[in-house]
Ligand SMILES: Cc1cc2nc3c(=O)[nH]c(=O)nc-3n(C[C@H](O)[C@H](O)[C@H](O)COP(=O)(O)O)c2cc1C
């Protein structure tokens with residue numbers, strides 16, 4: 001055990017842990033302000049906001065020898081006997097001077113700045129700055145520079161921390177961003193004809209500690225203090241990045257990556273980041289509809305009626321085949337299988353359509369965007385396997401229908417993008433009863449006896465299992481649009497369970513029913529659990 | 540003071556002194572051949588350590604000690620970088636060495652490479668020295684042809700390739716880690732230390748960075764011996780255990796308001812006044828000196844009364860200057876406004892700050908703006924306080940920056956304000972009779988910019 005003293009308080013750190021003074025101070029509950037340092041990027045120690053006093057405690061005598069000069073907390077490793085002082089007059093004056101220096105040329109256009117409210121320059125100035133301006137007063141500029149399709153640079157707000165430049169070099173590996181000019185004339189820029197255009201570009205906006213990099217998708221849409229934040233998981237691909245859905249009045253305004261060392265570190269891709277607009281698309285299916293006979297027009301049907309009549313309709317049709325969509329949560333998938341088996345004990349259960357696009361894309365910083373564009377194939381496979389062996393795929397289900405072995409099918413989908421063509425949909429044309437649950441109309445939904453709207457990713461609660469076998473649970477961030485029952489609510493009611501849909505209760509039930517999924521029991525950590533590790537431990 | 544016979548400058552004035560033939564006729568390269576035959580690298584390190592040679596690039600760090608920081612038994616490569624970025628205002632001694640006696644420099648480089656086991660050396664030359672480039676490239680070609688460079692030098696098992704690299708003209712490329720970044724093809728942003736270059740330098744391999752004049756001294760130590768070198772200069776102060784002494788000859792660059800500006804070789808420890816009077820023919824036009832910078836503008840200012848300060852590694856520090864620096868003495872006569880001097884200094888550093896560290900980037904620009912305003916007759920006494928605060932808080936020494944450029948920017952500010960405060964106050968009060976006492980922020984001038 002190594003002991004580090006932070007402002008007089010002893011903190012124990014692991015003997016092999018390599019932490020800097022900022023990280024150790026954080027464990028002691030002390031925030032050392034910093035701009036340029038970020039745990040996911042190389043250390044440059046250039047903003048000088050994290051300057052602190054340090055010393056060493058002699059293990060034999062206990063005597064502390066302080067270094068005569070200030071050192072950057074980011075660059076200084078904390079070792080056994082390190083003494084950190086963050087609140088001395090010297091440190092405070094130094095912080096105030098850095099704040100003053102950063103504001104000499106800053107436009108202080110906070111009222112029209114998107115970052116206001118979550119800006120480190122604002123926060124640190126409030127906490128560490130000095131109230132008076134001492135530098136000359138001059139007219140401010142607010143130059144904008146278009147650096148790429150996703151990002152606008154507000155040149156004069158920049159404090160030159162170079163996080164964005166390092167991100168593009170070290171994490172995305174695309175190196176579009178650079179520093180031009182020298183001294184106080186420095187600016188961030190791109191080469192003409194080589195814009196910031198990569199699949200991780202949006203992360204530079206998160207990294208920007210001030211309002212210099214603006215996200216075009218979010219710019220001027222909402223003041224950040226109106227946003228509510230819900231820990232979520234991105235449904236864009238099988239990586240399943242931990243995210244925060246930021247929303248107000250059931251509208252999503254932006255998605256942000258949520259730190260998860262096991263999955264996405266601090267990042268997310270642009271496909272995922274901007275992949276929420278379909279939630280508010282006006283062409284979404286917004287009502288449950290039923291058609292009594294082939295060819296007749298569909299009638300909107302109230303959800304309580306769906307709960308009772310759907311079951312009867314499917315029972316009456318005879319044999320049932322079900323596609324359990326990899327967009328569903330574990331809990332929803334499990335309830336769907338249970339509902340199906342309660343209707344037809346021999347029901348054919350298959351994993352629904354698994355959308356893929358291109359190949360996996362990996363970046364130098366270790367981030368991978370998966371070709372598999374759904375968040376929960378592994379989870380749905382695990383659940384379906386509990387009910388039906390061997391595991392059937394979507395193609396198996398198509399074969400099953402084509403071979404005439406079923407008279408009814410229930411297809412869950414929920415894909416944000418078109419996923420089925422007319423020819424494939426025609427496979428289901430002759431069934432007695434076809435239930436389609438999806439976000440948007442499709443050739444398949446056209447044929448449906450029951451066309452039910454699906455929920456979008458931020459409207460669900462439950463658990464997804466990503467490509468790395470990590471199960472992550474999340475709450476619903478926004479309510480589904482009026483007229484839409486998320487799948488979980490429908491299944492819960494069809495199972496005759498009381499009260500509001502309770503995904504945690506379902507998860508506990510799943511954990512109890514299967515040794516392979518036992519890890520799902522209990523409280524889920526915010527960063528999820530690795531199902532494989534638990535299985536290994538159990539084996 | 541007895542006249543000193545130039546050694547480092549012995550080739551100056553000799554026709555074709557820059558050629559290999561001339562250098563050999565003066566005894567050049569013979570020591571190298573002997574050392575390659577008879578001595579181990581560690582012997583060369585020990586020789587240079589024993590000579591007491593301290594780096595001539597500005598910091599005055601013991602050269603032998605620097606070499607011995609390289610990791611032992613490193614599988615290599617180890618790199619040697621020769622710093623010829625010479626951009627410190629007032630400094631031109633490297634240039635004389637490269638133009639008039641390039642082989643002396645090259646022999647020193649080969650010896651240094653042998654001592655450090657480097658088989659690749661880069662000479663980083665500032666862009667503005669085309670003549671040095673030509674002379675060096677000519678000498679390198681001659682040295683290759685004569686077998687002093689290349690593989691198996693003079694039948695030994697030691698090989699060395701020496702590459703000449705031209706910078707793109709920025710002061711910060713002279714800072715050793717800025718130089719390394721620049722050599723790697725990047726923006727010359729000085730690196731944070733540790734790791735020091737001796738452990739992780741060029742291409743992340745152990746690296747030594749030495750100045751041109753340091754290399755010339757190594758060649759002369761090899762030729763004339765340790766005792767000769769230690770017989771010149773100022774011995775270590777026995778009362779100060781941290782003073783390693785200032786041994787050997789030094790090239791002083793004398794410029795500004797003197798009758799005979801030039802690069803003069805003298806023993807370390809000559810006083811500024813001796814240099815000005817005995818070598819430079821006195822302050823020009825029969826005027827008095829107001830001040831002098833002791834070793835490049837970064838080192839601060841000596842007042843007239845302080846001109847008796849010995850220009851060894853310890854001398855300038857005793858009168859509040861940063862150090863000996865590059866031993867470039869620039870004389871400022873009594874007609875010069877110290878406001879103009881400081882304005883010029885601030886303009887240089889605002890232009891040359893690499894812009895990484897907030898205190899340096901903003902502090903150099905802020906101080907320039909204040910000086911611009913003071914010069915425009917809108918100064919306030921408050922500005923002197925602010926300037927002094929910037930001077931006292933910006934730099935590696937207080938810990939607020941990564942490299943020493945900021946200390947170099949700070950020193951002229953704090954020396955000028957401290958040593959010439961009266962002149963600043965008079966200037967401000969007479970040029971701004973109605974506003975000198977204002978303490979609230981004032982409107983900025985429209986700034987055209989440093990360049
Ligand atoms: C801003 C700055 C500029 C420098 N410029 C030079 C230079 O032009 N030439 C030089 O030899 N050293 C320069 N130095 C010093 C180098 O960092 C380094 O100490 C030196 O090259 C080491 O050589 P030496 O040990 O032989 O003196 C500079 C240092 C700083 C901080």
Ligand code: SF4
Pocket residue numbers: 711728729891892893894895896897899900940941942943944945
């Ligand atoms: S001190 Fe100045 S020149 Fe040196 S690294 Fe920092 S900003 Fe650059």
